[in-house]
Each structure stands twice: as C-alpha cells, then as structure tokens.
Amino acid sequence: MVSxxxxxxxxxxxxxxxxxxAGALPATPRFVEETETAGLxxxxxxxxxxxVGGGTAVFDCDADGLPEVYVTxxxxxxxxxxxxxxxxxxxxxxxxxxxxxxxxxxxxYPIDIDADGNSDLVVLRVGELEVFRGLGQCKFERANERWNxxxxxxxxxxxxxxxxxGQTLPTLAFxxxxxxxxxxxxxxxxxxxxxxxxxxxxxxxxxxxKLTPSYCALSMLFSDWNRSGQxxxxxxxxxxxxxxxxxxxxxxxxxxxxxxxxxxxGWKHLQVxxxxxxxxxxxxxxxxxxxxxxxxxxKFQKLEGDASRPTYFxxxxxxGITAHRPYVGGDFHPSTAxxxxxxxxxxxxxxxxxIVKGNVSTMPDFAILDPNNLLLQEPDGHFTEVGQQAGVAxxxxxxxxxxxxxxxxxxxxxxxxxxxxxxxxxxxxxxxNAEKPAPMxxxxxxxxxxxxxxxxxxxxxxxxxxGGRMERQELSIGGGHASGHLGWMHLGLxxxxxxxxxxxxxxGEWGPWLTMAADAFYVINRETGVQAWKAP
Amino acid sequence: MKIRTxxxxxxxxxxxxxxxxxxxxxxxxxxxxxxxxxxxxxxxxWFYLAFQLIQQTPGFSPPVAARALGYMGLTLYxxxxxxxxxxxxxxxxxxxxxxxPWAQPDEPLHWxxxxxxxxxxxxxxxxxxxxxxxxxxxxxxxxxxxxxxxxDFDPNxxxxxxxxxxxxxxxxxxxxxxxxxRTDGGHEAWGPxxxxxxxxxxxxxxxxxxATPPAFAPALLPYWGKNRPFVMKTADDCPAPPPPAYSExxxxxxxxxxxxxxxxxNAATQEQRQFALYWADDAGKTPTPAGHWAYVANDLLRxxxxxxxxxxxxxxxxxxxxxxxxxxxxxxxxxxxxxxxVTYIQxxxxxxxxxxxxxxxxxxxxxxxxxVQSSAAAAILGREFGATTAFVDNTHNDRGWGPRTFKNxxxxxxxxxxxxxxxGIHYRFASxxxxxxxxxxxxxxxxxxxxx
Numbered sequence: 001m002v003s004x005x006x007x008x009x010x011x012x013x014x015x016x017x018x019x020x021x022a023g024a025l026p027a028t029p030r031f032v033e034e035t036e037t038a039g040l041x042x043x044x045x046x047x048x049x050x051x052v053g054g055g056t057a058v059f060d061c062d063a064d065g066l067p068e069v070y071v072t073x074x075x076x077x078x079x080x081x082x083x084x085x086x087x088x089x090x091x092x093x094x095x096x097x098x099x100x101x102x103x104x105x106x107x108x109y110p111i112d113i114d115a116d117g118n119s120d121l122v123v124l125r126v127g128e129l130e131v132f133r134g135l136g137q138c139k140f141e142r143a144n145e146r147w148n149x150x151x152x153x154x155x156x157x158x159x160x161x162x163x164x165x166g167q168t169l170p171t172l173a174f175x176x177x178x179x180x181x182x183x184x185x186x187x188x189x190x191x192x193x194x195x196x197x198x199x200x201x202x203x204x205x206x207x208x209x210k211l212t213p214s215y216c217a218l219s220m221l222f223s224d225w226n227r228s229g230q231x232x233x234x235x236x237x238x239x240x241x242x243x244x245x246x247x248x249x250x251x252x253x254x255x256x257x258x259x260x261x262x263x264x265x266g267w268k269h270l271q272v273x274x275x276x277x278x279x280x281x282x283x284x285x286x287x288x289x290x291x292x293x294x295x296x297x298x299k300f301q302k303l304e305g306d307a308s309r310p311t312y313f314x315x316x317x318x319x320g321i322t323a324h325r326p327y328v329g330g331d332f333h334p335s336t337a338x339x340x341x342x343x344x345x346x347x348x349x350x351x352x353x354x355i356v357k358g359n360v361s362t363m364p365d366f367a368i369l370d371p372n373n374l375l376l377q378e379p380d381g382h383f384t385e386v387g388q389q390a391g392v393a394x395x396x397x398x399x400x401x402x403x404x405x406x407x408x409x410x411x412x413x414x415x416x417x418x419x420x421x422x423x424x425x426x427x428x429x430x431x432x433n434a435e436k437p438a439p440m441x442x443x444x445x446x447x448x449x450x451x452x453x454x455x456x457x458x459x460x461x462x463x464x465x466x467g468g469r470m471e472r473q474e475l476s477i478g479g480g481h482a483s484g485h486l487g488w489m490h491l492g493l494x495x496x497x498x499x500x501x502x503x504x505x506x507x508g509e510w511g512p513w514l515t516m517a518a519d520a521f522y523v524i525n526r527e528t529g530v531q532a533w534k535a536p
Numbered sequence: 537m538k539i540r541t542x543x544x545x546x547x548x549x550x551x552x553x554x555x556x557x558x559x560x561x562x563x564x565x566x567x568x569x570x571x572x573x574x575x576x577x578x579x580x581x582w583f584y585l586a587f588q589l590i591q592q593t594p595g596f597s598p599p600v601a602a603r604a605l606g607y608m609g610l611t612l613y614x615x616x617x618x619x620x621x622x623x624x625x626x627x628x629x630x631x632x633x634x635x636x637p638w639a640q641p642d643e644p645l646h647w648x649x650x651x652x653x654x655x656x657x658x659x660x661x662x663x664x665x666x667x668x669x670x671x672x673x674x675x676x677x678x679x680x681x682x683x684x685x686x687x688d689f690d691p692n693x694x695x696x697x698x699x700x701x702x703x704x705x706x707x708x709x710x711x712x713x714x715x716x717x718r719t720d721g722g723h724e725a726w727g728p729x730x731x732x733x734x735x736x737x738x739x740x741x742x743x744x745x746x747a748t749p750p751a752f753a754p755a756l757l758p759y760w761g762k763n764r765p766f767v768m769k770t771a772d773d774c775p776a777p778p779p780p781a782y783s784e785x786x787x788x789x790x791x792x793x794x795x796x797x798x799x800x801x802n803a804a805t806q807e808q809r810q811f812a813l814y815w816a817d818d819a820g821k822t823p824t825p826a827g828h829w830a831y832v833a834n835d836l837l838r839x840x841x842x843x844x845x846x847x848x849x850x851x852x853x854x855x856x857x858x859x860x861x862x863x864x865x866x867x868x869x870x871x872x873x874x875x876x877x878v879t880y881i882q883x884x885x886x887x888x889x890x891x892x893x894x895x896x897x898x899x900x901x902x903x904x905x906x907x908v909q910s911s912a913a914a915a916i917l918g919r920e921f922g923a924t925t926a927f928v929d930n931t932h933n934d935r936g937w938g939p940r941t942f943k944n945x946x947x948x949x950x951x952x953x954x955x956x957x958x959x960g961i962h963y964r965f966a967s968x969x970x971x972x973x974x975x976x977x978x979x980x981x982x983x984x985x986x987x988x
Contacts, residue, residue: 187718239712243719244632244764269634271627271716296708297637317641324640325704332700334708365657365707 026376026384027441029346031391031414031426032434038091040081040415042423044399046074046104049126051360052157052177052218052238052275053106054338054399054417055482058406059119061138065521065535066408067487068138069093069415070121071423072105072400078123082138087408087535088437091427099140102130107400107482109159113147113170115455119486122172124156129174148204154191155180160478161458162222162231164254165507168453169198169205171252173233173478175217178241188243190216193235195258202453209257211235215245219277221479223288224459225249226307229508231459231476233258236274236292246271247292249310266309272297276481280342280351281472282319283381288474289315291342291353293481295366296324296334298355320383321375323355328388329369329395336366337373339401339481343412344492345390345428347441349466350377356416356481358397369395372416396421400483405490408535410443410519412490417483442518444499445488447533448475450506450526456486457526459506464491464499465513493518568644571619571651576837576847577685578648579612582655583834583851585677587823589663589670595726596663597819598905599760599862602826603722604662605851606766606859607713608655613852615654615709619647620845624988626852631764632719636712639705646702647844648688652681653706661714665726688844721763738873738900743782745873745900749890753898761867766856767980771867774860774976776903776969779874784884791884793963797877798885801892801960812893812959814937815906815952823931825906825952826858829913831931832948836921849986854916857981861912861974865905868973874902877963891960903970904962907953911974912981914949919982921945949974 044054057070066083073079080100081093100121107124114120118134120143129152133143143149147169158175172195179189194208215237222231233250247270249261261267272294279288282300287307292299300321301312316322325335339356346352355373359366371393375383387393396418406413411428418424432438444464448457457475464471473489493499497518503511505526514530516522521533586608590601610626617623618639627636639645656678663670682689717723736758738745747753761771768774780789800808817825833854837847878896881889921927929940929948942948953970956962 185724187723240715246634269628271634271636273715295711296704322640325701332697332704334704365704365711 026378026386027346027348027431028376028386028389029374029411029440030429030431030433032429033391033424034091034427035422035424038425039093039095040069040071040423040425041095042071042073042079042417043076043421044072044074044417044419044423045076048183049155049180050074050106050419052399053124053126053482054419055107055124055480055484056400056402056415056417056423057108057110057121057484058402058404058415059110059121059486061119061134061136063536065488065533067404067406067485069406070100070108071415071417072108072123072482073103074106074419075103077101077103078105078108080138083406085407089407090434091406091413091425093425096138098138099142100132106157107159109161109477109484110486111161111170111458111477111484112455112486115168115453117455122159124159124174124482126155126180127153129156146204148199148206149196150208153180157482158193158217158220158235159484160220160222160233160476162252162477163454163458163506164197164252165230166254167198168202170454170458171198172196172205173211173220173222175214175220175235177216177218177238186241188241190214190242190245193217193220195252211250211258213245215242215248216240218275219479219481221277221279221476222252222459223279223290223474223476224461225288225303225310227287227461232261232310234277234279234290236272236277238273238275239271240273247274261310266311268311268313270299272299275338276340277479278340278342278353279474279476279479281474282342282351282377284470284472286472291321291340293337293340293355295336298323298337319381321353323373323375326367326370327373327385328371328393331367331369333365333367335370336360336363338399339483341401341403341480343403343490344443345374345403345412346376347410347443347492347494349441349469349471349492349494349496350379351471352376353383354401354403354414356398356401358399358419361419370398371395372398372401392426394418394424396424400481402480402483402485404485405445405488409437410445410490411437411440442493442496443490444493444501444516444518444520444522445490446522446524447488448503448524448526454506457503457506461504462489462491462501463504464493464501466494466496466499488521569647570621571616571647571845571848572843574648574688574844575685576842576844577688578651578655578681579844579847579851580834580838581677581681581684582652582659583608583830585673586659587827587831589659589666590823590827591820592670593663593666595665596824597725597756598817598824598826598909599757599866600722600725601819601824602855602859602862602909603720603763605826605830605855607662607717608658609851609853609855610766611654611658611710611713612651613848614713615650615706616647616844616848619645619650620848622987623845623849624985626984626986629984630766631769633716637705637708643701644698645705646694646698648685649682649694649699649702650706650709651844651848652678653703654710657707657710658714661710664724719764722760725757743875745875746879747898748876748878748896750895751898755870756897756899757866758870758899761863761870763863765860765863767984768860768864768977771864773980774864774973776865776868776908776973779872779902779965779969782874789965793965794877794880795885796964797957797960797962798881798889800958804893804958808958809893810937811951811955814932814940815955816894816959817906825909826855826862826913828931829858829910829917830855832927832929833917835930836917836927840921850920853920853981853984854913857912857916857978858909860980861909861977862905864973864977865903865908865970866899868903869900869905872902873900874966876901877960894959894961896961901962902966903973904953904956904966905970906956907962907967907970908974908977910949910952911971912978913974914945915975915978916981917945
C-alpha cells in the first residue's frame with residue numbers, strides 16, 4: 001500500500017490519490033433514514049438563545065440493552081423515547097412521558113451519579129440546570145435539591161464528568177455561554193463555568209468552584225490526555241464572543257482547585273469557534289488525539305513529543321479531516337461544524353469520524369447546504385469522506401448527534417438534532433439495504449462495571465489486540481456538542497473472530513487480558529471478570 | 537519553499553483529476569502565484585473608499601477612524617500572508633489574538649480575490665452604520681474590482697472554483713478578526729459604548745480640563761485609552777513625557793506656553809493659518825488624521841507600483857501604529873486631564889478670547905493627538921519608504937489645498953504637530969510631548985516579526 005502519512009512528494013500524492021479515485025475506498029457503510037417510521041418527531045427551535053445546543057442523550061434506562069433516546073427541543077418540550085426496536089430490525093421509538101419534558105433544554109448527558117445502576121440525566125438549559133435521578137424502568141425524579149445543584153439562570157452549553165480518585169460522587173463540569181442580560185452587546189461577556197465536586201458527606205455536591213476565566217464554552221471533555229490516571233478538563237470555546245480567550249485545558253487534581261495549563265506548561269494558545277470535542281487514540285501511540293469542531297477551521301490535535309507537556313499541533317490537513325467546506329451539494333462556502341464523534345462506522349477496526357454540520361442560522365458567508373460528514377479512517381491514518389455514499393449527507397441545520405447501536409445489531413446507528421427542523425435518525429444496514437441488512441465486519445460491545453461510586457468505570461481505557469495492532473478507547477462522559485451517551489462501548493474488529501481485550505480501570509490498575517468471541521455483548525466487571533450478556 | 541510549491545501544483549492537478557465538475561469543464565492551468573505577483577490595485581481602491589466612508593459615517597471621530605483603518609490593515613495582511621513566502625501571521629504577537637484560520641495547503645488561492653473579499657467584509661463590518669448609499673458603494677466596489685484590474689483578475693488564469701474558494705477564505709479571515717475586534721473596547725463607539733459612557737464626569741480641580749466653548753460638548757471617548765491596543769501591551773507602555781506643572785504665575789513654563797498660544801493664534805502668519813487648516817483633518821469633513829496619513833501611503837504605494845503583499849505589509853504596520861498611537865494619546869489625555877488653552881487663556885490672560893480658526897476639540901489637551909499619531913505615522917512611513925524620501929500629499933486636493941510636497945515624513949509630522957498650536961487649540965508642550973509617544977507606538981509595531 002502506498003503510504004499517505006504525509007505527501008512530501010508531489011508524485012507520491014498523485015499516485016495515492018489516483019488510487020483512491022480508481023475506487024479503492026474503505027468499505028462504505030449504508031444508512032437508511034428511518035426518522036418517520038421510527039416515530040421520531042422532534043424539532044429544536046427557538047431564537048438567538050437556541051443558536052447553539054440542540055443535543056441528544058442516548059442511554060438504556062430499562063435494562064433491555066437497547067438505548068433510549070432523549071431529544072432536546074429548545075423552546076419546544078424535550079422528548080423522551082423508549083426504544084422498542086427489535087434486534088437487527090427497523091428502529092422503533094415510542095414517545096413516553098418521563099418527567100423529562102423540559103422546555104429551554106439545549107443538551108443532555110446521561111450519567112449514573114449515585115451508582116445505583118440507573119442512569120441519571122443532566123439536562124443543560126437556557127436557564128436553570130436540571131439534574132434527574134433515574135429510578136429504574138425509565139422513571140426519573142428531579143434531584144437538584146437532593147444533590148445540591150446550584151440555582152443558575154445562565155445559558156448552559158457544556159458538560160462533562162469524571163470521578164476523582166477516592167470519591168463516590170463524580171465531579172461535574174458545566175460551561176455556559178454569554179451573559180443573557182447583555183444581548184445588546186454580548187461580546188466579552190462570557191459567564192463563568194464551574195465544577196461541582198463532592199462535599200464531605202459524599203452524598204451531595206459542595207458549593208460551585210468557578211472556572212475562571214471562562215470563554216463561552218460549547219463543549220467540555222474530561223479526558224486523560226497524558227495517561228496519568230487523572231483526567232483533565234478540555235474545553236472548546238467559541239471565539240465569537242470571548243475576549244482574550246482560547247481553548248483550555250484544566251488540571252483537576254483531587255483536593256486542590258482546578259488550575260489552567262498555561263504556556264509555561266507547554267499549552268499552545270489556540271483560538272477557534274470551538275463547538276465540539278471528540279477524543280480518540282487515532283495513531284495508536286497510547287494517547288488520545290482530539291478533534292475540535294469550529295467554523296471552517298476544524299482542528300485535529302496531536303501531542304507534540306512525549307506526554308510530559310500538553311503541547312499539541314494540528315494534523316487535520318495531513319489526515320484529510322479538515323472538513324472545512326461541503327463535499328457535496330454545490331455550496332462552496334465554509335462549513336459550520338458542531339457535534340463530533342469518533343466511532344467505527346464500518347466495523348473495520350479503525351475509528352471513523354462523524355461530524356454534524358449546519359449553518360448557525362442563515363449566515364450568508366457560511367454554507368447553507370452543509371452536509372454532515374462521515375469520514376472513514378484507513379489503515380494509513382488518512383480519512384475519506386463517504387457521507388453521501390453512506391446516505392447521511394443531510395443538509396438540515398445540524399447541531400448535536402450521536403452514533404450508537406439502537407437496534408442491537410452491532411452496527412452504529414445515527415441520531416442528529418437539527419435547528420429549526422426535525423431531528424433525524426438513520427439505521428445502519430451494514431453493506432445491505434433497508435429490506436435486507438447485511439453484516440459489515442465483526443464487532444464487540446461491552447459495558448464496564450465496578451464497585452464503589454463510579455459504577456460504569458468512567459475514565460477507564462480499553463485496549464484491544466487486533467492482530468498485533470492495539471485499538472484503544474477511553475470511556476468518558478462529555479464532549480461532542482451538547483450530546484451524551486452512556487451504555488455499550490462498541491469496537492469494530494474487522495475480521496477478528498476472537499478478540500483479546502484488557503481494561504485499564506479508572507486511576508491506573510490494568511485488568512487481565514480477556515478473550516471474547518466477536519459479534520456479542522459482554523459485561524466486564526472489575527471484580528468478577530467478564531460475562532456474556534444476553535438480551536432479556 | 538520549492539517542495540511546497542511542487543506540492544501545491546500537484547494538489548491543483550489532483551483537484552482537476554478528482555472533481556467531476558472540473559473534469560467535465562476543464563479549466564485553465566492553475567498556478568499558485570504568490571501575492572507579490574499581483575498589483576496593489578485592490579488595496580488602493582478599498583482604502584480610498586474607506587477614506588470617504590470615514591468622512592460620511594456618523595461617529596467616525598479620529599480615534600474611531602484610526603481603529604477601523606487598523607483592523608482593515610491587519611485583515612488585509614492576514615488574508616494574504618499565506619501567499620507571502622517567508623512571511624508569517626502576526627497572531628501570537630498581537631494582544632489577545634492567538635491564532636487565525638489558515639489557508640488549506642492543497643487549495644490554491646487567488647490573492648487579489650482574497651484581498652477583495654477580506655477588505656469588503658471588514659469594511660462592511662467596521663462601517664456597519666454607513667448610509668444605505670454607502671453600503672451600496674461597498675457592494676459595488678467589491679463586484680467591480682475584478683473588472684477594473686483585469687491584469688490581476690484574468691479569467692483565463694483562475695478558475696471559478698478558485699475564485700469561490702478565495703472569496704470564502706477572505707471573508708472567513710475578516711470574520712475571524714472581527715470576532716476579536718469586537719472586544720477591544722472600541723467596537724461600535726457610536727452605539728453601545730457611547731450610551732454606556734454618556735454619564736462620564738470629568739474630574740474637577742485646578743488646571744483640569746472642562747468642556748470648552750463654543751459647544752461645551754461632553755468629553756469624547758473618555759475610556760478610549762483603556763482600549764486593547766494592537767501591539768503595545770497596554771497604553772501605559774507608551775507614556776508621554778510629563779507636561780509642565782500647572783501654574784497661572786507669569787514666568788512659569790505653563791504660563792509661557794499658554795501665552796504663546798494666545799500670541800501666535802492672534803498673530804498667525806498666512807502660512808501658519810494654512811498649516812492649521814491643512815492639518816485640521818476634521819471628522820465629518822476629511823478622512824481624519826489617520827486617514828490623511830493612510831492617504832499618503834496609498835498614493836506612495838501606487839506611485840511605486842507596489843505589489844499586493846508589500847501594500848498589505850505597509851498598511852498593517854502603518855494603520856496599527858496609528859490606532860495604537862491614539863489609544864496611547866487618549867490614555868494620557870484622560871489620566872492628566874490638562875485643560876485646553878481656551879480655558880486657560882480665558883482664565884488667566886483674556887477672558888474674551890476664543891481660537892478663531894478651529895473650534896477646540898471636546899477632550900483634554902495633553903498630548904496633542906495629531907502630534908502623537910503623526911509622529912507614529914512618520915516613523916512607519918520613514919521605515920517603509922525611506923526617512924529622507926520626499927513625497928506629494930494629495931489628501932486635500934479636492935478642497936483646493938494641494939497637492940503639497942514635503943521633503944520627508946518627519947517634516948510633515950512636525951508641521952502637523954505645530955499646526956495645532958497655530959490653530960490655538962494646543963500648547964507647544966502638547967505638540968512636542970506627543971512626538972516621543974507616537975514614536976514609541978511605532979517602535980512597538982516595527983518590532984513585530986513579519987518575516988519567519
């Protein structure tokens with residue numbers, strides 16, 4: 001295979017791209033839109049205060065292994081959908097009253113805060129944050145008072161969570177946008193984000209710890225960038241409204257206030273219209289790279305040198321994931337990118353990149369016809385756009401989204417929330433079609449479990465041996481754009497039938513190598529080991 | 537650089553290979569020519585329009601005009617710097633501007649189109665309160681320049697795809713810089729800032745500024761000195777030397793300079809009166825002082841047949857320095873709050889006196905803003921075109937006052953500084969004290985690393 005790591009020589013570029021042009025594309029997954037037939041009927045609407053946000057939460061709250069879908073609606077009420085799909089079949093969602101039908105909701109992230117095995121839900125809103133405690137069987141109760149969530153009337157736009165060492169409750173990070181009382185002159189009025197850390201009782205949160213300075217965060221992600229065992233908080237900030245701002249990385253050390261990494265630590269200033277974050281170890285060096293969405297100047301950040309300093313440089317161009325303008329539709333204006341997620345869309349063992357795109361409103365200098373991206377990673381680390389061939393090149397005004405297996409067939413389906421338009425849903429039909437889906441590569445899905453507070457082992461790293469190559473995934477809560485997922489971790493395996501896998505549990509300890517058959521679901525318990533999971 | 541050029545050329549070929557649209561309608565060969573391969577015609581016309589917009593748009597007092605020109609100069613430079621081999625973005629060297637969008641290495645751009653789009657975008661945003669007629673002029677200019685400068689916009693040498701791509705890159709750069717500009721403290725000075733500052737009360741006391749006849753207008757832009765400069769870390773980085781201690785006693789330095797204003801203004805020669813009017817550069821009637829100097833630069837660049845990259849470099853340096861000079865001057869003005877000669881003379885020398893040539897501007901005296909920014913401009917232009925270069929100033933030809941020839945930039949700046957004393961609106965110490973402050977602002981800009 002011709003290497004495309006870097007096109008140092010023009011001739012090499014020509015040869016390799018000619019090969020691509022000749023049809024040597026990665027296996028292209030096929031998606032079929034099932035918005036209507038699935039029963040998804042939700043629109044994210046509202047004025048200026050809803051120009052950002054538009055998230056979805058995907059999580060299983062009835063223990064049937066199929067995730068439910070919660071979709072925010074802006075000024076419309078958010079909707080909760082129980083997943084009634086049959087495994088491998090068309091996706092069926094049934095709207096159900098859940099107590100989560102909030103107006104002004106802009107984003108949502110599932111998380112099991114109290115480790116009772118029931119997913120709780122953090123709902124970001126224009127106005128009061130709301131945190132709901134899962135009661136099982138998809139029933140929820142408001143828990144702001146129970147957990148001491150502070151009152152706030154800000155424009156909440158970002159969330160992430162981690163479990164600090166020794167804590168039963170998580171540390172929650174919230175980001176907000178500009179001052180709602182200053183719509184006449186919003187520039188430079190970004191309101192402060194904050195951390196909620198467990199109080200001394202371990203049953204509720206202490207007073208907020210402000211993250212100052214804050215720069216209009218649109219995405220937050222706790223991620224262990226240097227594999228120290230302790231996640232730091234990465235924040236994507238929107239240059240449109242901040243003064244003197246930049247992308248941020250906060251060091252969150254137990255027992256001490258969060259501290260910004262600065263240029264003295266090696267952090268390089270970067271200003272973009274930061275809107276979303278996706279992290280994944282793409283190059284197999286053991287450390288995560290990060291994709292930051294923006295308006296045209298999306299970044300793919302890789303560590304420079306070793307992990308002793310958080311110094312990143314951009315590789316978006318090198319890897320073919322600048323995604324800076326539409327690839328189909330004829331609109332030549334720059335793109336506006338929001339949700340981003342690394343996931344293996346074709347189960348070939350290489351993480352792909354899903355990006356949700358859409359104009360802020362009707363900005364004439366940015367693409368109006370701005371299709372979502374599905375960029376497939378090739379073995380040489382280069383990505384190829386297949387959004388159109390895959391059938392997901394939606395031209396609606398996209399915001400949040402999620403790739404997750406909604407019908408339990410090992411293929412990742414897709415939900416997208418669109419501003420001033422209906423949300424959309426696509427079923428992944430592998431290499432087949434709607435009538436006759438066909439498998440596409442092997443896969444494995446699993447949930448991690450451990451005792452103590454962090455039941456879902458958030459912060460764990462999973463390492464899979466794919467025939468001498470290691471594929472790694474970090475289990476995190478946060479990132480994307482206003483959209484969260486809690487449930488099965490999914491790994492594509494290519495042709496690997498029996499997979500060797502091990503887990504680095506939160507805060508450092510490696511579990512043993514485990515061998516599992518492909519195309520199945522498992523629960524990996526830190527204390528008791530691996531167990532196959534069967535649908536009820 | 538050679539390798540990069542080869543890759544660009546190869547990428548251009550690739551684009552032809554890969555794009556079905558291009559395959560169907562093969563375009564001309566694409567050459568990624570640098571910005572230096574094009575004339576600065578686009579730049580000339582955009583700044584020429586800006587000078588007129590400054591005159592005709594409400595709120596464009598001298599500091600506001602200098603700020604607008606500063607952002608236009610920087611935007612122009614940043615939009616074409618990817619096409620200037622050996623040069624680099626100023627992001628990272630400028631206050632609170634860490635990074636800007638960068639051109640994609642595999643997408644050749646047409647730099648005159650990029651410059652046209654970026655300057656159109658920035659002009660629209662900077663003059664967002666322009667009249668409908670002037671907004672239409674902005675649109676018309678953007679559309680007409682490719683027709684006017686056919687040697688730069690030869691349709692046989694650039695594809696529609698490259699034109700579109702270049703337009704979007706120019707606009708993107710304009711928008712990125714505008715997001716930063718909005719937070720400098722001077723954004724839309726005629727609107728929200730004016731409303732928030734209308735309750736400013738100047739400090740009172742002996743020797744302090746108070747509103748002046750005949751209009752007794754409120755203080756203009758009292759917080760402009762707190763604006764974020766382009767290059768100085770803060771306005772305090774370039775202080776003016778202290779003025780003489782305030783005194784109403786005869787024989788003191790302050791009294792002496794006050795009396796001099798009274799005497800010169802009353803007995804000004806015809807030449808001094810002409811100088812006073814020539815450099816008045818009033819808002820609403822002229823491009824203001826910064827526009828005056830930028831006008832000179834624009835003419836010089838055209839006379840020199842400067843290329844696009846060179847013009848971008850000159851306007852980035854000159855206009856940022858002049859804007860910073862105003863911030864520094866305003867910082868000192870409102871810190872010291874020195875009263876104007878008209879107030880002093882009426883109090884101490886002649887209670888019926890008013891300057892006859894120009895009304896006293898509505899802000900404190902020290903230092904002379906004209907002096908500060910003219911000194912900065914002369915320092916930049918001296919470096920760009922030669923300290924001993926003579927030049928012709930055509931700024932006021934339309935008023936019948938030109939062309940005028942100056943033996944060098946410093947001579948013109950000295951005349952501009954002295955003109956304020958001839959007009960009876962500044963003390964000599966204000967004209968002299970502004971010069972080192974302007975030089976300082978220019979030096980900071982001249983220290984920027986434009987080249988890699």
